[in-house]
Amino acid sequence: MEIVRLDHIQLAMPASEEAKARTFYGELLGLTEIPKPAPLAKRGGCWFQGAGFQVHLGIEEDFRPAKKAHPAFAVSDLEELRKNLERAGIEIWIDPATPDTKRFHAFDLFGNRLEFIQDGDRLFA
DSSP states (O other): OOOOOOOEEEEEEOTTOHHHHIIIIIIITOOEEEOOOHHHHTTOOEEEEOSSOEEEEEEOTTOOOOSSOOOEEEESOHHHHHHHHHHTTOOEEOOTTOTTSOEEEEEOTTSOEEEEEETTOOSOO
16 A cells, blocks of 8 residues: 555635635645535535645534644745735745755735745755
């Protein structure tokens, strides 16, 4: 048995904030929204599809953003993404701990931490 790929990640969001999720994950990150299965749709939140993965944003009643735990997305043009996020008012944080890796951190519109890495520039070999 082996794990063959990552299927999806689950991030929490506050109730009734789907429009913010669509703005950040759909418009700014360029992910495609996909319909949630009918039994889950009534719970709120929304799902997005990327290249071989999904991001599921689910409602958490006592929502607290993930400030430490985070997904890391490999992107084709890190600099273009950084500029787009900064133009949208998203604060970028560059971690100096790994100077040989092109990456930065940002927070979504709910305060969840995300990492973005230039595709092909891995943290660990």
